[in-house]
Amino acid sequence: MKAHDSLARFLHRLPVFDKLDLRSCEQLLKLSTVLSYGSRQVVQSSGQTHHHLYIVVTGQLQMVANSENGGEMTVAIFGPGSMSSWVALYHDTPAMRSVVAQADTRLIAIPAEVMRQLLVENPYLYPLVLNLEAKRFRSALNWQQLVLNPDRTRRIAALLLMFLGISGDESEYPTLQLTHAQLLVSAQCSRQMLHVSLKTLQSRGLIRQSYGAIHILNKAGLQEFAAAVES
Numbered sequence: 001m002k003a004h005d006s007l008a009r010f011l012h013r014l015p016v017f018d019k020l021d022l023r024s025c026e027q028l029l030k031l032s033t034v035l036s037y038g039s040r041q042v043v044q045s046s047g048q049t050h051h052h053l054y055i056v057v058t059g060q061l062q063m064v065a066n067s068e069n070g071g072e073m074t075v076a077i078f079g080p081g082s083m084s085s086w087v088a089l090y091h092d093t094p095a096m097r098s099v100v101a102q103a104d105t106r107l108i109a110i111p112a113e114v115m116r117q118l119l120v121e122n123p124y125l126y127p128l129v130l131n132l133e134a135k136r137f138r139s140a141l142n143w144q145q146l147v148l149n150p151d152r153t154r155r156i157a158a159l160l161l162m163f164l165g166i167s168g169d170e171s172e173y174p175t176l177q178l179t180h181a182q183l184l185v186s187a188q189c190s191r192q193m194l195h196v197s198l199k200t201l202q203s204r205g206l207i208r209q210s211y212g213a214i215h216i217l218n219k220a221g222l223q224e225f226a227a228a229v230e231s
Contacts, residue, residue, distance in 0.1 A: 059105025139165025
C-alpha cells in the first residue's frame with residue numbers, strides 16, 4: 001500500500017496529471033501495471049498497436065528505429081518523469097518504432113483506452129497534452145533545421161538538444177543516458193569526429209561526459225552554440 005501511495009504522489013507531480021486530484025491518480029494506478037526490468041528489454045515492438053502510455057519512474061526508455069539489416073538508431077529518450085507519446089494513443093496504424101526499456105527501469109503502463117477515456121471525461125486536459133507534444137514536435141523540427149549547419153560540432157549539439165526536447169526533461173541539469181555507440185549512429189559521423197565534438201562541448205562547459213551518459217550543464221549555452229553560424 002505504501003508503494004502504491006508513493007507512486008500516486010509521483011504521478012500527481014507530473015505535467016497533465018498534476019491537474020487531477022490525488023484520488024484520480026490513485027484510481028489510474030489501479031487500472032495500470034507497474035513494470036520492472038533488470039536488463040534491456042523491448043516493451044513495445046514496431047508493428048504492434050500503441051497499447052499503453054508509458055511513464056518512466058526510474059531508469060530510461062528509448063524509442064528505437066530498426067533497419068532491415070538489424071541495425072538500430074535511437075530516435076528518442078525518456079528518463080524519469082517522462083512519458084511516451086500521447087498522440088500515439090490515437091494512431092490507427094501500428095507503431096513504426098520499438099520502445100525499449102534499459103536496465104534497471106521501472107515504468108507505469110497505463111492502457112491506451114484508459115488514457116483516452118480520461119481525456120474524454122476531463123477535456124480541459126487536452127490543451128496541456130497538446131502543449132507537451134508541441135514541444136516535442138518543435139524539438140524535432142529544430143533539429144531538421146540545424147542539421148543544415150555545416151559545423152559538425154554544432155549539429156551534434158543540436159542533436160543533444162533534440163533528444164532533450166523530446167524527452168520532456170525540463171530540469172536545470174538534465175542527463176541523457178546515451179552511449180557513444182548510440183550517439184554515433186544518430187549523429188552519422190566518424191568516431192573521431194564525435195570524440196572531438198563532445199570534447200569541444202565539454203571544454204566550453206556545456207556538457208560533461210560519464211560512462212554511458214551525457215550531462216547537460218548549460219542548456220541555454222548549448223542552444224546558443226547550436227544555433228550560431230561560423231563567420
